[in-house]
Amino acid sequence: MISSAPIAATPTDAAQRKAFLVGLSIAITGAILFSTKAIVAKLLYRYHIDAVTLITFRMMFALPVFAAVALWQMRHAPPLSVADRWRLVGLGLIGYYLSSFLDFLGLQYITAGLERLILFLTPSFVLLIAATFLKKRVSRVEWLALATSYLGIVLVFLHDLKAGGSNVALGALFVLGAAASYALYLIFSGELVKRIGSTRLVAYAMCVSSAACIAQFFVLRPAAMLVQPMPVYWLSLVNAIFCTIMPVFLTMVAVVRIGAPTASQAGMIGPVSTLFLAALVLGEPITGWQLLGTALVLTGIYLLSTKKA
Template identity: 25%
Template structure:
C-alpha cells in the first residue's frame, strides 16, 4: 500500500508531466504558425508591395495586442533613452526589416525554400551572439552553422529543375537578410537594461513597426489603397492575427513551462511546417534537394539546442 507521501509525489509528477506535454503542444502549434508565414508572405507578395503590406500587417495586429494588454493588466515599462533607442532599432530591423525582406524574398523564390532558409535562425543567432557579444563560441555552434549552411547551399545551388522552375538567388539572398535581421533583433534584446514583459514588448514592436513602415510606404499608399486584392488582404490579416498574435501567445505560454533550451528545439518545427504547407497549399514540389536541405537545417537546430538539454538532464536529480 502506497504511503500518502508517495501518492502526493506521484500526483505532483503527473501534473508536471501533463503541464510539460501541454507546453510541447503549444510550442509545436506556435512553430507551425511561424512556418505558415512563408505561405502568407508568398500570397501577400503576389498582390501587394512589401512595405505597405508590412504596415498593414502591423495595423491589423496592434489593436488586438492592445486589447490583450488591457485584459491581462500588462503595462508598458518606462524605458530610459538608451533602451528607447534600442527598442526603435529592434522594431526597425527585426520587425519591419524582417517582414519586408521575407515578403520581397518570397516574391522571387519558392515558399518551400524560404521555409528552409528561415530555419537557420537558431544557428545564426548563436553565431551572432558569439561574434558580437563575445559569448563563448562552442564547438556545437560552429557545427550547427556549418550544417545549416550546407542545407541552405543544397537548396539555393540546386539546378532549377530541382526547384520546380521557381528559383532566384536574389530571393534567397533577401531571405538570408531576413534571418540576419531577426538574429540582430534577438541580439539587441539582450542589450536592454530592463527586460520587458513579452506581451508589452511585442505590442511596442508592433506599434513602432507600424509607424516606421507606414512612413516608409508613403510614396506607395495611393497605388496600394487604389487596389487591395482580397487574397492579399486575407493573407495579411492571417499573418497579423495567427502567427503574430496567436503564435506569440502559444509560444510564450508554452515556453514558460519549459527551459529555454528545450523550447529552442521546437523551432525545428517551423521549417518543416513551411515546406509541408508549401506543398499542400501552393503545390510546390517536395524535391530531393529540398528534403535533404530541410533535414540538414533541422539537424542544425538540434545541434544548437541539444547540449544545453543534455547538461540539464545530467544535473536533474532522479524523481
C-alpha cells in the first residue's frame, strides 16, 4: 500500500532554503540602502552645497575602504596587464564618476522618487545599446518590458513636470545620462569582470572614480568649500558608508549566494522604498499617478529580468 503522507523536507532542502532566504534578504537590504542615496542627497542640498561638493565628500569618506580592498586584492591577485589597467580607468570614469555626478546634478531638480525610477531604466539601456551596436536580437517579451517601463516613467515625469516646470525636464535629462553611462559601464565591464573578479573590479574602479571626483573639486571649487556645517559631514559619512560601501559589497555577496538574476529582481524594491522614504523623510507627496508609474516600471523590469534569467 502506497502512503499518501507528504514527504518531509530533508535537512539539505531546509538548509538550501535558509541560505536562499539569507541571500535574498542581503540583496533587498543592499537595494534599499543604495536607494537611500537620493534621500541623503536631498537632505544635503538643504545646506546649499552643490553636486560637485556633495560627490566629493561622498567619495572622500568612501575612498579609504575601497583603497584598502584594492591593496588587499593587489597582494593576493596576479598583476593586471597594461590594457586592463586602462580599461579599469575608463570604467571608473564612466561608471562611478560620470554616472554619479550626473545623478547628483539631476537630484537638484527632480524628486527622489522620479530619480530612482529613471535610474531603474538602466537594464533597458543595456538592452537597447546591445541591440543597436552589438546587433543583439530583442524578443517580443523584451520589447513589451521596455514599453511598459517607459510608459511608467512618462506618467511620473508628466506628473512631476506640472509641479516643477522646466527644471524637472533638465533634472530628468541629467539622470537619464547617469543611467545611460552606467549602462555603458555594465556592457564594457562584462569581459573584464570574468578575468579579474567583481570585488577587484569594483574596488579599483571606485578608487579611480574617487580620485576623479576629488580632483574635479579642487579644479572647480576653492578649498575653503571643504569647510561645511557639521551636519554636512555626518550626512556625507552616512552617504559613503550606508549608501555606497555597504550596498556595493552586500550586492556582491547576494550575487554569489543567489545568482545575478534573482539579486537583480530583488533590487526592484529600490524605487518602492525610495518613494515611501521620500514621503516619510522629505515630505514628498505620493499620488496615484506616481504609484501607477512605479507599478508599470517594476512590471517592465520584472519581465526583463525574467527573460534574462
